Amino acid sequence: MSKEPDRLFAQPLPQVPDFAFNEDVVRVFPDMIKRSVPGYPTIVENLGVLAAQFAQPNSVLYDLGSSLGAVTQALRRHVRTDGCRVMAVDNSAAMVERCREYLNGQDSMFQELLPVEVLEGDILALQFQPASVVALNFTLQFIAPQERLALLGRIRQALLPGGALILSEKLRFNDPQEHALLTDLHIAFKRANGYSELEIAQKRSAIENIMKPDSLEEHRERLLAAGFSKVVPWFQCLNFASLIALP
Ligand SMILES: Nc1ncnc2c1ncn2[C@@H]1O[C@H](C[S@+](CC[C@H]([NH3+])C(=O)[O-])CC(=O)[O-])[C@@H](O)[C@H]1O
Numbered sequence: 001m002s003k004e005p006d007r008l009f010a011q012p013l014p015q016v017p018d019f020a021f022n023e024d025v026v027r028v029f030p031d032m033i034k035r036s037v038p039g040y041p042t043i044v045e046n047l048g049v050l051a052a053q054f055a056q057p058n059s060v061l062y063d064l065g066s067s068l069g070a071v072t073q074a075l076r077r078h079v080r081t082d083g084c085r086v087m088a089v090d091n092s093a094a095m096v097e098r099c100r101e102y103l104n105g106q107d108s109m110f111q112e113l114l115p116v117e118v119l120e121g122d123i124l125a126l127q128f129q130p131a132s133v134v135a136l137n138f139t140l141q142f143i144a145p146q147e148r149l150a151l152l153g154r155i156r157q158a159l160l161p162g163g164a165l166i167l168s169e170k171l172r173f174n175d176p177q178e179h180a181l182l183t184d185l186h187i188a189f190k191r192a193n194g195y196s197e198l199e200i201a202q203k204r205s206a207i208e209n210i211m212k213p214d215s216l217e218e219h220r221e222r223l224l225a226a227g228f229s230k231v232v233p234w235f236q237c238l239n240f241a242s243l244i245a246l247p
């Protein structure tokens with residue numbers, strides 16, 4: 001895995017462009033996400049553990065917005081259920097290309113891994129196959145808000161009994177004091193991970209137009225509206241959380 005440090009926002013930019021999952025981001029992505037998302041390594045590893053409890057024989061496990069395939073690799077480390085396959089989907093060509101290289105690396109190191117396919121495509125246009133596990137690990141927040149309910153409805157329709165959606169997101173908070181406190185603590189987390197005030201400010205302005213977090217209440221209500229029967233938060237670190245939604 002690339003060890004290149006994230007310095008994408010270290011120099012002052014005359015105008016900060018909207019964040020895009022391009023080659024520059026791909027090169028530093030493992031470092032960027034670990035230093036930016038509190039709890040990310042814990043979420044990814046445990047997503048594999050959770051998935052092993054929900055995986056059903058002869059079904060698909062989806063990793064939607066797979067980036068470099070960290071979740072896909074965790075699924076393949078933990079799930080042993082007969083006849084399961086992993087489908088990793090991302091619409092960034094740069095991410096997909098590097099994801100395939102990393103998965104080839106995993107294939108050459110371990111035996112008896114679940115088969116995997118990496119699709120370059122829009123998850124909004126995906127024809128879902130019967131699925132037991134669907135992971136949306138920090139992806140829904142990049143989907144246009146007006147598309148989110150329909151996407152969750154399609155995922156719900158594809159889920160088999162006994163399966164689950166695992167949804168991880170940055171959260172917004174309706175209580176202004178709670179929102180301000182957790183936002184400040186997230187900034188402190190980034191500072192402690194070596195990001196400067198300039199890097200933090202420029203990154204915030206790069207993502208503000210393209211990444212729209214919802215509150216936990218909005219997630220719960222939308223998941224129920226999409227047909228899920230139960231929503232169970234299993235992890236929160238500062239303003240980042242992960243939920244299990246049962247069909
Ligand atoms: N419509 C779309 N269709 C397909 N992919 C999309 C779409 N919109 C965005 N993406 C993809 O969703 C991913 C979001 S990153 C996920 C991290 C990963 N899950 C991880 O656990 O390492 C989250 C982050 O960087 O905060 C990017 O790779 C986008 O190209």
Ligand SMILES: O=C(O)C(=O)Cc1ccccc1
Nearest residue numbers: 032033036037170203207211
């Ligand atoms: O960096 C942030 O502030 C985030 O909210 C998370 C993030 C991580 C990686 C790419 C885009 C956003």
